[in-house]
Amino acid sequence: MKFIDIVKTAIANSFRSKLRTGLTVIAIFIGAFTLTITSGIGTGVTSYIDTQVSAIGAADVLTVSKSADSTSSTTDGPAAYDPTKATTVSLGNGSRPGTTIQALTAKDLTKIEKTPGILGVDPSVRVTPDYIEYDGKGKFEIIVNATATLTKADLAAGSQLSNASTTDQILLPTTYLKNLGFTNAKAAVGQTVSIGITDYTGAQQEVKATVVGVQNETILGVGAGLNQALTDTLHAIEVTGAPAGATDSYATATAHFDVASTPAEITTIKDDLAKQGYASQTVADQIGSFQTVINVIIGVLNSFAVIALIAAGFGIINTLLMSVQERTREIGLMKAMGMNGGRVYTLFSTEAVFIGFLGSALGALAAVGVGSLVSNILANGVFSALPGLQVVQFAPSSIAIIIGVVMLIAFLAGTLPARAAARQNPIDALRYE
């Protein structure tokens, strides 16, 4: 029997019992649909994160903090109180309200700087300006994006912030433009805005900054991005008039290392810091841990889909065993007419693969349709504040892989019934009632 005839016969056979084939196809459909949707969400979210932080801006930066382990271990309980140790960080120096963080002091900073491989260290400061104003067109509240100096922005116009520059630079989100009085993103680039900030004594001061670019809002922080120079300027004002010692502790610090460092060298630096009691993360680590969470969620969803597919696999076994039994005489007849066992086997496993293909192709197709629809509705609704986010995206390669895997599962499920069919002795099969 020619292969094309085997395929045609297998397809025709699978349609002979439409209800039974239909039910098996539905089972596979559900698994393939779920798998396609979850992989689509994976692709969508990952590609969004990738575009948001596509080229990680600062590959030569470690965010360093004191590791909790250095002061208290889970087995020993909290460490004895040490009045000389800075325990809490004042607001405005990078801590979250309501949290107690082991602070980094000036002593810590020198220790970090001395660590081999570290070229320099800057304490991370979080500034809280009061307002932003352009050309006397009204004052608006401003939120500062704390991660702006660490990531490369998804630009709508202009250029990235320069931390090497000594000029005070600001990167505005697209959402600020209208209120501040800019007609579009291009018009804002190069303009000077005023930023108001209150110093330690309560007096308000104003700082001028140049708009270097306009960025689409990102998930890694909303608000305006400030370069190191502007941050330093604003911080200097904020601490003006503060008593000595009130401001020299920080939640985190930014340490720079050679941009050409290999991953192994970076690990060495991180290990060195860990030995001294500091936790450190590169930007890639931070984004990586974010992606790990997403991957875990998608992994869980995928495992449900795979369970559904395994259940569907048993459906295939059942369907085919029944059709082998139903067609016992036909198999006997074909063997009596000189069809070899291998061909009989191929005939039945082709039928299994076809059922698998039917279910997975329909499931993937439906998933693409539903996913695209839902994704568009969400993009224009709930996620309209996040331009460019398509929650569900489909990569043709992953759809092909899903269909391929389902067909493989179907093939494996078909092995048992196909073997049963191939092994039959023609006369016994023909006698079967």
Add this chain to the structure above:
Amino acid sequence: MSVPVLSAQNIGKSYGSGANRFDALKGVSLDIQAGESVAIVGKSGSGKSTLMHLLALLDDPDSGTLLVEGTDARKLRGKEVNRLRNQDFGFVFQQFFLTANATVLDNVVLPLKIAGVPPRERKARGMAALEQLELADKAKNKAINLSGGQKQRAVIARALVNNPKVIFADEPTGNLDTATGAVVEDILFALNKDKGITLIIVTHDIELAARCDRQIFIRDGLEDTTESGAPRKRHAGAHAGAHA
């Protein structure tokens, strides 16, 4: 004398095992020459079908030797057995074994499909076989919708579509009325005379058996030599000679 197409040497076959063991065939020897027509006659349950299945290589004997054109069947490879079943043997089953929902033509060309003959040629040869049996007008009908006699002819068309050397027919007229039975008989003997196809027919019908060159009587799994008459053979020989 030429090598017989099929030669059975003391072949036996038993079914089941232990207490349920039943010796259906207890050692039968026979030679079948190319172009012969042979009737296998005997009571129900005597082992005729069993013998025929062994001769057609559809089952393996438990004892004895079967030679196919001089070669021991046990020494034939699977591929060769399949080739013989497909190309050299045509089998007419007593119970038809037509695929009910497939068309008559599809049923008839099944051996060609298994042989890997391309569709166009399949159709041409299938139609030729159906025409020979005056069934061409039913080619597109579903097999299930044929009358008993039409089904019998469809099964014969399927057996001869591959131009076999030997046709095995198990009770080809068993469930037909006398008139249709006679038509089917004529078709089979025409194939034997015109194309030289060897005929091996299992039958209860004494008249059909008498039309064959030779009769082999089976009783309780053994050949009954008192009835398997040589005189008939002589008579059949003369008969065949008249037609040659």
